[in-house]
Amino acid sequence: MDIKGFGPIDIAISGLKSHMKNIETISSNVANARTTDAGNGQPYRRLEAVFKVKQEGITPVEIAKIAEDNSEFQRIFDPGNPMADEQGYLSMPNVNLPIEMMNLNLASRSYQANTAVLKRYQKMVETTLELLR
DSSP: OOBTTBOHHHHHHHHHHHHHHHHHHHHHHHHTTTOSOOSSSSOOOOEEEEEEESSSSSOOEEEEEEEEOOSOOEEEEOTTSTTOOTTSEEEEOSOOHHHHHHHHHHHHHHHHHHHHHHHHHHHHHHHHHHHHO
């Protein structure tokens, strides 16, 4: 049964695609948590996947954009570092690893939930075909 023109497969697949992109974004944040120069003279800036739906109700989800988190960079005291400022502070990425790990866990669980929906749907189709034989 379709809900507003979208079936359970469409919704689950859109969830898989969106959460995979979110996992990739979080992985980039974790990988660059100590990158003090992202190629522009500034530390790496944390990225966030922004989700959107096309209409109200139960519909597929997609990533609207990958946005930069404009929060302040972390500053650590490291006077021996060549990139430190005159007071001896070094600007570090605005990535908080415990938060990223929680976000990664949530995205992984969401991905798994969508996979479970597809598996259950497949089982229903197989059972229906078996009954029709």
